[in-house]
Amino acid sequence: MNPIIQAVEKNLDFTQNKTLKQMVYDAFRKTIILGDIPAGTRINEKEFSDVLNISRTPIRYALQRLVSENLVEHRPRIGIIVKGISIRDAYEIYDIRKSLDALAAERAMKLMTPQDFAELTALLETGEALNAANDVDAVLKNFSDFNAFLYEKSQMPRLKAIILELQTYLVYFRDVAVRSTNRREEALAEHWLILRAMENQQAEQLQ
Template sequence: MDQVAQTVHQHLDLSPGKSIGKAVYQALRQTILMGEIPDGERINEKSLAKELNVSRTPIRKAMDRLDRDNLVERKSGVGIITRGVSRKDAREIFDIRRELDTLATIRAMQIMTHDQFFSLREILEETDRCNGQGQVDQVLTMFTAFNDFIYDACDMPRLKVIVTRLKNYLVYFRDISVRGNDRRQLAIDEHWNIYHAMLTGDQNRVESIIRQHLAHSLDFILSVMEARHVG
Protein backbone atom coordinates (compact mmCIF):
# COMPACT_ATOMS: atom_id res chain seq x y z
CA MET A 1 0.00 0.00 0.00
CA ASP A 2 1.48 3.37 -1.01
CA GLN A 3 1.98 6.16 1.55
CA VAL A 4 -1.09 8.21 0.57
CA ALA A 5 -3.41 5.19 0.68
CA GLN A 6 -1.88 3.99 3.94
CA THR A 7 -2.42 7.37 5.60
CA VAL A 8 -6.00 7.66 4.36
CA HIS A 9 -6.73 4.08 5.43
CA GLN A 10 -5.71 4.89 9.01
CA HIS A 11 -8.53 7.44 9.22
CA LEU A 12 -11.12 5.52 7.20
CA ASP A 13 -14.17 4.97 9.41
CA LEU A 14 -16.46 2.36 7.86
CA SER A 15 -18.86 2.17 10.79
CA PRO A 16 -22.28 0.63 10.11
CA GLY A 17 -24.65 3.22 8.70
CA LYS A 18 -21.94 5.49 7.30
CA SER A 19 -21.71 5.62 3.50
CA ILE A 20 -18.41 4.70 1.86
CA GLY A 21 -18.40 8.04 0.02
CA LYS A 22 -18.72 10.03 3.25
CA ALA A 23 -16.10 7.91 4.99
CA VAL A 24 -13.60 8.36 2.15
CA TYR A 25 -14.24 12.11 1.99
CA GLN A 26 -13.77 12.57 5.74
CA ALA A 27 -10.60 10.47 5.80
CA LEU A 28 -9.09 12.42 2.90
CA ARG A 29 -10.11 15.76 4.38
CA GLN A 30 -8.57 14.87 7.73
CA THR A 31 -5.25 13.78 6.24
CA ILE A 32 -4.99 16.87 4.03
CA LEU A 33 -6.01 19.39 6.71
CA MET A 34 -3.51 18.04 9.21
CA GLY A 35 -0.70 17.79 6.66
CA GLU A 36 -0.41 14.01 6.74
CA ILE A 37 -0.59 14.16 2.95
CA PRO A 38 1.96 16.83 1.98
CA ASP A 39 0.94 19.95 0.10
CA GLY A 40 1.38 19.37 -3.63
CA GLU A 41 1.11 15.59 -3.41
CA ARG A 42 -0.47 13.92 -6.44
CA ILE A 43 -3.44 11.63 -5.77
CA ASN A 44 -4.28 8.94 -8.30
CA GLU A 45 -8.00 8.09 -8.07
CA LYS A 46 -7.64 4.66 -9.68
CA SER A 47 -4.71 3.64 -7.50
CA LEU A 48 -6.34 4.94 -4.32
CA ALA A 49 -9.58 3.07 -5.06
CA LYS A 50 -7.64 -0.16 -5.59
CA GLU A 51 -5.54 0.27 -2.44
CA LEU A 52 -8.60 1.05 -0.28
CA ASN A 53 -10.61 -1.74 -1.91
CA VAL A 54 -13.49 0.55 -2.93
CA SER A 55 -14.95 1.51 -6.29
CA ARG A 56 -13.79 4.67 -8.06
CA THR A 57 -17.21 6.34 -7.68
CA PRO A 58 -16.87 7.30 -3.98
CA ILE A 59 -13.26 8.35 -4.62
CA ARG A 60 -14.34 10.59 -7.49
CA LYS A 61 -17.18 12.11 -5.46
CA ALA A 62 -14.84 12.72 -2.53
CA MET A 63 -12.38 14.49 -4.84
CA ASP A 64 -15.17 16.67 -6.22
CA ARG A 65 -16.10 17.75 -2.68
CA LEU A 66 -12.47 18.37 -1.75
CA ASP A 67 -12.09 20.46 -4.89
CA ARG A 68 -15.04 22.60 -3.78
CA ASP A 69 -13.45 22.82 -0.31
CA ASN A 70 -10.27 24.12 -1.98
CA LEU A 71 -8.29 21.22 -0.49
CA VAL A 72 -7.34 19.67 -3.83
CA GLU A 73 -6.78 21.07 -7.30
CA ARG A 74 -7.28 19.38 -10.65
CA LYS A 75 -4.35 20.29 -12.90
CA SER A 76 -4.48 19.59 -16.60
CA GLY A 77 -1.89 17.02 -17.60
CA VAL A 78 -0.96 16.37 -13.98
CA GLY A 79 -4.08 15.16 -12.18
CA ILE A 80 -5.28 15.84 -8.65
CA ILE A 81 -2.91 17.77 -6.40
CA THR A 82 -3.42 18.37 -2.67
CA ARG A 83 -3.63 21.89 -1.28
CA GLY A 84 -2.71 21.49 2.36
CA VAL A 85 -3.09 23.75 5.38
CA SER A 86 0.08 25.08 6.96
CA ARG A 87 0.59 26.47 10.45
CA LYS A 88 0.54 29.92 8.82
CA ASP A 89 -2.86 29.09 7.32
CA ALA A 90 -4.14 27.91 10.70
CA ARG A 91 -3.09 31.19 12.33
CA GLU A 92 -4.82 33.18 9.59
CA ILE A 93 -8.03 31.15 9.89
CA PHE A 94 -8.12 31.62 13.66
CA ASP A 95 -7.41 35.36 13.30
CA ILE A 96 -10.44 35.63 11.03
CA ARG A 97 -12.60 33.52 13.29
CA ARG A 98 -11.66 35.55 16.36
CA GLU A 99 -13.00 38.73 14.77
CA LEU A 100 -16.12 37.08 13.36
CA ASP A 101 -16.98 35.23 16.58
CA THR A 102 -16.54 38.37 18.64
CA LEU A 103 -18.77 40.41 16.34
CA ALA A 104 -21.46 37.70 16.15
CA THR A 105 -21.51 37.01 19.90
CA ILE A 106 -21.72 40.66 20.93
CA ARG A 107 -24.48 41.31 18.40
CA ALA A 108 -26.39 38.20 19.54
CA MET A 109 -26.00 39.25 23.18
CA GLN A 110 -27.59 42.61 22.41
CA ILE A 111 -30.71 41.24 20.73
CA MET A 112 -31.34 37.77 22.19
CA THR A 113 -34.61 37.20 24.03
CA HIS A 114 -35.04 35.50 27.39
CA ASP A 115 -36.23 32.36 25.61
CA GLN A 116 -33.14 32.34 23.40
CA PHE A 117 -30.84 32.58 26.42
CA PHE A 118 -32.75 29.69 27.96
CA SER A 119 -32.26 27.63 24.78
CA LEU A 120 -28.55 28.43 24.72
CA ARG A 121 -28.27 27.28 28.34
CA GLU A 122 -29.98 24.01 27.41
CA ILE A 123 -27.31 23.40 24.77
CA LEU A 124 -24.59 23.88 27.40
CA GLU A 125 -26.35 21.61 29.88
CA GLU A 126 -26.66 18.90 27.24
CA THR A 127 -22.96 19.36 26.45
CA ASP A 128 -22.14 18.76 30.12
CA ARG A 129 -24.34 15.66 30.17
CA CYS A 130 -22.70 14.18 27.05
CA ASN A 131 -19.22 14.94 28.34
CA GLY A 132 -20.00 13.37 31.69
CA GLN A 133 -20.99 10.17 29.90
CA GLY A 134 -17.88 10.19 27.73
CA GLN A 135 -19.88 10.78 24.53
CA VAL A 136 -17.20 12.73 22.70
CA ASP A 137 -18.88 12.78 19.29
CA GLN A 138 -22.07 14.14 20.85
CA VAL A 139 -20.03 16.80 22.66
CA LEU A 140 -18.62 17.90 19.31
CA THR A 141 -22.14 18.05 17.90
CA MET A 142 -23.20 20.28 20.79
CA PHE A 143 -20.19 22.53 20.21
CA THR A 144 -21.41 23.03 16.66
CA ALA A 145 -24.93 23.67 17.97
CA PHE A 146 -23.57 26.34 20.34
CA ASN A 147 -21.69 28.16 17.58
CA ASP A 148 -24.54 27.84 15.06
CA PHE A 149 -27.02 29.16 17.62
CA ILE A 150 -25.01 32.33 18.15
CA TYR A 151 -24.54 32.91 14.42
CA ASP A 152 -28.28 32.46 13.89
CA ALA A 153 -29.16 34.66 16.87
CA CYS A 154 -26.94 37.55 15.75
CA ASP A 155 -29.20 38.03 12.72
CA MET A 156 -26.31 38.88 10.38
CA PRO A 157 -26.85 36.60 7.37
CA ARG A 158 -23.88 37.90 5.38
CA LEU A 159 -21.58 37.25 8.31
CA LYS A 160 -22.90 33.71 8.47
CA VAL A 161 -22.12 33.22 4.76
CA ILE A 162 -18.48 34.13 5.42
CA VAL A 163 -18.27 31.67 8.32
CA THR A 164 -19.86 28.93 6.22
CA ARG A 165 -17.04 29.27 3.69
CA LEU A 166 -14.54 28.59 6.47
CA LYS A 167 -16.57 25.83 8.09
CA ASN A 168 -14.66 22.89 6.61
CA TYR A 169 -11.54 24.15 8.34
CA LEU A 170 -13.24 25.28 11.53
CA VAL A 171 -15.18 22.08 12.16
CA TYR A 172 -12.12 19.90 11.72
CA PHE A 173 -9.89 22.14 13.81
CA ARG A 174 -12.57 22.06 16.51
CA ASP A 175 -12.73 18.26 16.40
CA ILE A 176 -8.97 17.96 16.80
CA SER A 177 -8.69 20.57 19.54
CA VAL A 178 -11.28 19.04 21.87
CA ARG A 179 -10.50 15.32 21.51
CA GLY A 180 -8.23 15.45 24.56
CA ASN A 181 -10.10 15.31 27.88
CA ASP A 182 -8.36 18.33 29.42
CA ARG A 183 -8.82 20.54 26.37
CA ARG A 184 -12.45 19.44 25.94
CA GLN A 185 -13.36 20.31 29.53
CA LEU A 186 -11.58 23.66 29.26
CA ALA A 187 -13.51 24.44 26.06
CA ILE A 188 -16.81 23.58 27.78
CA ASP A 189 -15.92 25.84 30.71
CA GLU A 190 -15.08 28.64 28.27
CA HIS A 191 -18.45 28.25 26.53
CA TRP A 192 -20.16 28.60 29.91
CA ASN A 193 -18.06 31.70 30.62
CA ILE A 194 -19.10 33.21 27.29
CA TYR A 195 -22.74 32.48 28.11
CA HIS A 196 -22.54 34.12 31.56
CA ALA A 197 -20.76 37.18 30.14
CA MET A 198 -23.50 37.46 27.51
CA LEU A 199 -26.16 37.30 30.25
CA THR A 200 -24.61 40.26 32.03
CA GLY A 201 -24.16 42.21 28.79
CA ASP A 202 -20.45 42.62 29.49
CA GLN A 203 -19.05 43.27 26.01
CA ASN A 204 -15.42 43.53 27.11
CA ARG A 205 -15.69 40.27 29.06
CA VAL A 206 -17.25 38.49 26.08
CA GLU A 207 -14.45 39.62 23.79
CA SER A 208 -11.75 38.65 26.30
CA ILE A 209 -13.12 35.13 26.82
CA ILE A 210 -13.55 34.50 23.08
CA ARG A 211 -9.97 35.58 22.39
CA GLN A 212 -8.69 33.34 25.21
CA HIS A 213 -10.87 30.42 24.05
CA LEU A 214 -9.64 30.58 20.45
CA ALA A 215 -6.02 31.14 21.52
CA HIS A 216 -6.16 27.90 23.52
CA SER A 217 -7.64 26.06 20.53
CA LEU A 218 -5.03 27.44 18.14
CA ASP A 219 -2.16 26.55 20.47
CA PHE A 220 -3.38 22.96 20.59
CA ILE A 221 -3.81 22.77 16.80
CA LEU A 222 -0.33 24.18 16.20
CA SER A 223 1.21 21.69 18.62
CA VAL A 224 -0.47 18.81 16.77
CA MET A 225 0.66 20.16 13.41
CA GLU A 226 4.20 20.65 14.67
CA ALA A 227 4.30 17.10 16.02
CA ARG A 228 3.28 15.92 12.57
CA HIS A 229 5.95 18.13 10.94
CA VAL A 230 3.40 20.29 9.12
CA GLY A 231 5.06 23.44 7.79
Protein backbone atom coordinates in the same frame (compact mmCIF):
# COMPACT_ATOMS: atom_id res chain seq x y z
CA MET B 1 -9.10 -0.25 -4.47
CA ASN B 2 -6.60 2.52 -3.89
CA PRO B 3 -7.29 3.74 -0.29
CA ILE B 4 -7.15 7.37 -1.44
CA ILE B 5 -9.84 6.75 -4.04
CA GLN B 6 -11.83 4.79 -1.47
CA ALA B 7 -11.69 7.75 0.93
CA VAL B 8 -13.03 10.11 -1.73
CA GLU B 9 -15.74 7.62 -2.76
CA LYS B 10 -16.91 7.43 0.87
CA ASN B 11 -17.55 11.18 0.81
CA LEU B 12 -19.24 11.14 -2.60
CA ASP B 13 -22.92 11.64 -1.80
CA PHE B 14 -25.15 11.04 -4.82
CA THR B 15 -28.31 11.67 -2.78
CA GLN B 16 -27.74 15.43 -2.79
CA ASN B 17 -29.59 17.64 -5.19
CA LYS B 18 -26.40 18.90 -6.83
CA THR B 19 -24.63 18.59 -10.14
CA LEU B 20 -22.10 15.79 -10.52
CA LYS B 21 -19.30 18.38 -10.76
CA GLN B 22 -20.32 19.90 -7.43
CA MET B 23 -20.65 16.51 -5.72
CA VAL B 24 -17.20 15.41 -6.90
CA TYR B 25 -15.70 18.73 -5.79
CA ASP B 26 -17.37 18.45 -2.36
CA ALA B 27 -16.06 14.89 -1.94
CA PHE B 28 -12.47 15.79 -2.82
CA ARG B 29 -12.56 18.92 -0.67
CA LYS B 30 -13.93 17.15 2.40
CA THR B 31 -11.49 14.27 2.06
CA ILE B 32 -8.50 16.60 1.79
CA ILE B 33 -9.59 18.88 4.64
CA LEU B 34 -10.17 15.92 6.95
CA GLY B 35 -6.62 14.78 6.23
CA ASP B 36 -7.66 11.52 4.57
CA ILE B 37 -5.46 12.38 1.58
CA PRO B 38 -2.01 13.17 3.01
CA ALA B 39 -0.11 16.25 1.89
CA GLY B 40 2.26 15.37 -0.95
CA THR B 41 -0.06 12.80 -2.49
CA ARG B 42 -0.35 12.93 -6.27
CA ILE B 43 -3.90 12.72 -7.60
CA ASN B 44 -4.16 10.66 -10.76
CA GLU B 45 -7.14 12.05 -12.63
CA LYS B 46 -7.42 9.08 -15.00
CA GLU B 47 -7.25 6.51 -12.20
CA PHE B 48 -10.03 8.26 -10.28
CA SER B 49 -12.12 8.41 -13.44
CA ASP B 50 -11.64 4.72 -14.22
CA VAL B 51 -12.21 3.39 -10.71
CA LEU B 52 -15.18 5.61 -9.84
CA ASN B 53 -16.67 5.26 -13.33
CA ILE B 54 -16.97 9.04 -13.66
CA SER B 55 -15.89 11.08 -16.65
CA ARG B 56 -12.73 13.13 -16.23
CA THR B 57 -14.59 16.44 -16.73
CA PRO B 58 -16.10 16.72 -13.18
CA ILE B 59 -12.84 15.48 -11.67
CA ARG B 60 -10.87 18.10 -13.58
CA TYR B 61 -13.39 20.76 -12.51
CA ALA B 62 -13.01 19.73 -8.84
CA LEU B 63 -9.23 19.82 -8.99
CA GLN B 64 -9.19 23.24 -10.68
CA ARG B 65 -11.35 24.64 -7.89
CA LEU B 66 -9.12 23.06 -5.26
CA VAL B 67 -6.09 24.68 -6.91
CA SER B 68 -7.80 28.06 -6.55
CA GLU B 69 -8.42 27.31 -2.84
CA ASN B 70 -4.76 26.35 -2.39
CA LEU B 71 -5.68 22.88 -1.14
CA VAL B 72 -3.85 21.28 -4.06
CA GLU B 73 -1.26 22.58 -6.49
CA HIS B 74 -0.41 21.87 -10.11
CA ARG B 75 3.24 21.04 -10.66
CA PRO B 76 4.53 21.03 -14.24
CA ARG B 77 5.39 17.54 -15.56
CA ILE B 78 4.12 16.03 -12.31
CA GLY B 79 0.42 16.84 -12.01
CA ILE B 80 -1.88 17.64 -9.10
CA ILE B 81 -0.31 17.36 -5.65
CA VAL B 82 -2.27 17.66 -2.40
CA LYS B 83 -1.21 20.50 -0.08
CA GLY B 84 -3.89 20.12 2.58
CA ILE B 85 -4.22 22.37 5.62
CA SER B 86 -1.06 23.28 7.52
CA ILE B 87 -0.83 24.40 11.14
CA ARG B 88 0.02 27.88 9.86
CA ASP B 89 -3.17 27.83 7.77
CA ALA B 90 -5.16 26.78 10.82
CA TYR B 91 -3.85 29.68 12.93
CA GLU B 92 -4.75 32.16 10.20
CA ILE B 93 -8.25 30.74 9.83
CA TYR B 94 -8.75 30.66 13.62
CA ASP B 95 -7.80 34.34 13.87
CA ILE B 96 -10.37 35.25 11.23
CA ARG B 97 -12.94 32.98 12.81
CA LYS B 98 -12.44 34.49 16.29
CA SER B 99 -13.20 37.98 15.03
CA LEU B 100 -16.31 36.85 13.18
CA ASP B 101 -17.53 34.74 16.11
CA ALA B 102 -17.17 37.72 18.44
CA LEU B 103 -19.19 39.87 16.06
CA ALA B 104 -21.93 37.24 15.83
CA ALA B 105 -22.06 36.81 19.61
CA GLU B 106 -22.21 40.57 20.26
CA ARG B 107 -25.03 40.98 17.77
CA ALA B 108 -26.88 37.99 19.23
CA MET B 109 -26.42 39.39 22.75
CA LYS B 110 -28.39 42.49 21.79
CA LEU B 111 -31.22 40.55 20.16
CA MET B 112 -31.73 37.53 22.40
CA THR B 113 -34.79 37.23 24.63
CA PRO B 114 -34.88 35.81 28.18
CA GLN B 115 -36.22 32.59 26.64
CA ASP B 116 -33.23 32.47 24.28
CA PHE B 117 -30.84 32.83 27.20
CA ALA B 118 -32.64 30.04 29.05
CA GLU B 119 -32.32 27.82 25.98
CA LEU B 120 -28.62 28.56 25.68
CA THR B 121 -28.13 27.80 29.38
CA ALA B 122 -29.86 24.45 28.93
CA LEU B 123 -27.61 23.70 25.98
CA LEU B 124 -24.50 24.28 28.09
CA GLU B 125 -25.90 22.15 30.92
CA THR B 126 -26.39 19.36 28.40
CA GLY B 127 -22.80 19.79 27.28
CA GLU B 128 -21.58 19.43 30.87
CA ALA B 129 -23.56 16.20 31.30
CA LEU B 130 -22.26 14.77 28.03
CA ASN B 131 -18.70 15.62 28.99
CA ALA B 132 -19.13 14.01 32.39
CA ALA B 133 -20.32 10.87 30.59
CA ASN B 134 -17.23 11.10 28.32
CA ASP B 135 -19.44 11.04 25.24
CA VAL B 136 -16.91 12.85 23.07
CA ASP B 137 -18.82 12.78 19.79
CA ALA B 138 -21.91 14.19 21.50
CA VAL B 139 -19.82 16.91 23.15
CA LEU B 140 -18.44 17.90 19.75
CA LYS B 141 -21.98 18.17 18.41
CA ASN B 142 -22.98 20.19 21.47
CA PHE B 143 -20.16 22.67 20.77
CA SER B 144 -21.33 22.97 17.17
CA ASP B 145 -24.90 23.51 18.40
CA PHE B 146 -23.68 26.27 20.71
CA ASN B 147 -22.01 28.10 17.83
CA ALA B 148 -24.97 27.53 15.51
CA PHE B 149 -27.32 28.98 18.14
CA LEU B 150 -25.33 32.21 18.32
CA TYR B 151 -25.12 32.50 14.53
CA GLU B 152 -28.86 32.03 14.23
CA LYS B 153 -29.66 34.59 16.94
CA SER B 154 -27.29 37.14 15.41
CA GLN B 155 -29.72 37.39 12.48
CA MET B 156 -26.79 37.93 10.12
CA PRO B 157 -27.19 35.26 7.44
CA ARG B 158 -24.22 36.39 5.36
CA LEU B 159 -21.92 36.33 8.37
CA LYS B 160 -23.24 32.89 9.26
CA ALA B 161 -22.49 31.63 5.74
CA ILE B 162 -18.92 32.96 5.87
CA ILE B 163 -18.26 31.42 9.29
CA LEU B 164 -19.66 28.03 8.28
CA GLU B 165 -17.41 28.05 5.21
CA LEU B 166 -14.38 28.66 7.42
CA GLN B 167 -15.59 26.03 9.87
CA THR B 168 -15.25 23.39 7.18
CA TYR B 169 -11.49 23.92 7.24
CA LEU B 170 -11.27 23.66 11.02
CA VAL B 171 -13.29 20.50 11.66
CA TYR B 172 -10.22 18.24 11.56
CA PHE B 173 -8.17 20.39 13.95
CA ARG B 174 -11.10 20.95 16.29
CA ASP B 175 -11.93 17.27 16.53
CA VAL B 176 -8.34 16.36 17.32
CA ALA B 177 -8.02 19.08 19.98
CA VAL B 178 -11.38 18.59 21.68
CA ARG B 179 -10.82 14.86 22.10
CA SER B 180 -8.45 15.90 24.87
CA THR B 181 -10.34 15.92 28.19
CA ASN B 182 -8.58 19.09 29.35
CA ARG B 183 -9.45 20.97 26.17
CA ARG B 184 -13.11 19.93 26.40
CA GLU B 185 -13.31 21.26 29.95
CA GLU B 186 -11.61 24.51 28.94
CA ALA B 187 -14.01 24.94 26.02
CA LEU B 188 -17.03 24.36 28.27
CA ALA B 189 -15.72 26.92 30.75
CA GLU B 190 -15.21 29.39 27.90
CA HIS B 191 -18.78 28.85 26.72
CA TRP B 192 -20.10 29.64 30.19
CA LEU B 193 -18.01 32.85 30.26
CA ILE B 194 -19.44 33.82 26.88
CA LEU B 195 -22.96 33.24 28.17
CA ARG B 196 -22.38 35.31 31.32
CA ALA B 197 -20.90 38.19 29.31
CA MET B 198 -23.90 38.10 27.00
CA GLU B 199 -26.38 38.02 29.88
CA ASN B 200 -24.67 41.04 31.42
CA GLN B 201 -24.41 42.85 28.07
CA GLN B 202 -20.65 43.16 28.53
CA ALA B 203 -19.34 43.57 24.99
CA GLU B 204 -15.73 44.11 26.04
CA GLN B 205 -15.71 40.96 28.17
CA LEU B 206 -17.36 39.06 25.36
CA GLN B 207 -14.61 40.08 22.96
